[in-house]
Amino acid sequence: MNFLEERIQKDGIVKEGNVLKVDSFLNHQMDIELFKQMGEEWKKRFADANINKILTIEASGIGIACVASDYFKAPVVFAKKSKSINIEGDMYIAEVESFTHKCKNQVIVSKKFLGPDDHVLIIDDFLANGCALQGLISIIAQAGATVEGIGIAIEKGFQSGGRVIRNLGYRLESLAIVDSMDAETGQITFRQ
């Protein structure tokens, strides 16, 4: 097990309905030393990639992306979630359907901060069905920018998001891939 898998094993809580709670260190309370390790690991895995911008999505991706960005010396842009269609100024907009919340949201990024010269690393905390991630990829395509890679903290390997993204040929590096969880025993099985 790597450092993140160990931490999930130690502090993650499995709940009914394939819910994995990691709010004590990842997405409510945030362990910045852990985030640094994650940044260092992504830098290793994307060592040969030419990355000049990091894109994430509010809210829980922001902290991870900001800490990780120090290893890439690149500014971070976070996409905003919006229910409204009245967006001021020139924005890239992607419609994102959330399976979890059974609703449609817009994901928006100002055109000022993403363009054809950008080589982008996407960073987020979770990948499950991949709806948010698809929205971010769509926005990068609208901008004429390049997706250099995708860094995810925890991928739910039993949901389709990661498979779809890999099938599409994107370079996806998930630091922990959960293949199964058992709410009764608390057991978490990681992909080798």
Next chain:
Amino acid sequence: MNFLEERIQKDGIVKEGNVLKVDSFLNHQMDIELFKQMGEEWKKRFADANINKILTIEASGIGIACVASDYFKAPVVFAKKSKSINIEGDMYIAEVESFTHKCKNQVIVSKKFLGPDDHVLIIDDFLANGCALQGLISIIAQAGATVEGIGIAIEKGFQSGGRVIRNLGYRLESLAIVDSMDAETGQITFRQ
């Protein structure tokens, strides 16, 4: 002028209605090197304070707090904004009235991550009327924790939030206090 005031002067855009746009470096695209300078400056100003936790609020406070936290070696907790009353589990809840958006929101923090032993530094990007900040202070009080200080990037000195907080005796360190702005000339006047 300090480093943040200089950056606001250079890249901030004044809009009608006392709006200061700093989305190119602070709250949409984020300059992590600048955030480090801010963290270093807060560490200097709060050098004698005994801080073991940083509290911020989604979304634009998170990046600043996570980068700044490295200077305090403390975990970060971010308060979530919620319109819903159906919150799972044990949460501290504060009602926050937003003057800007003319609505009431809830600000919530899990009881697991804030308690009587915590000495908290609050960090946020903006202070105007101070509604969000009052909610965070209320949550810290509910937890029986101690507010050691408040670090704000940009305070709108012509709105009442900062004055109220200082009158209440809190130690508030705003890195840039804007006393006036002129949308026509673009002029920004900082408090000495």
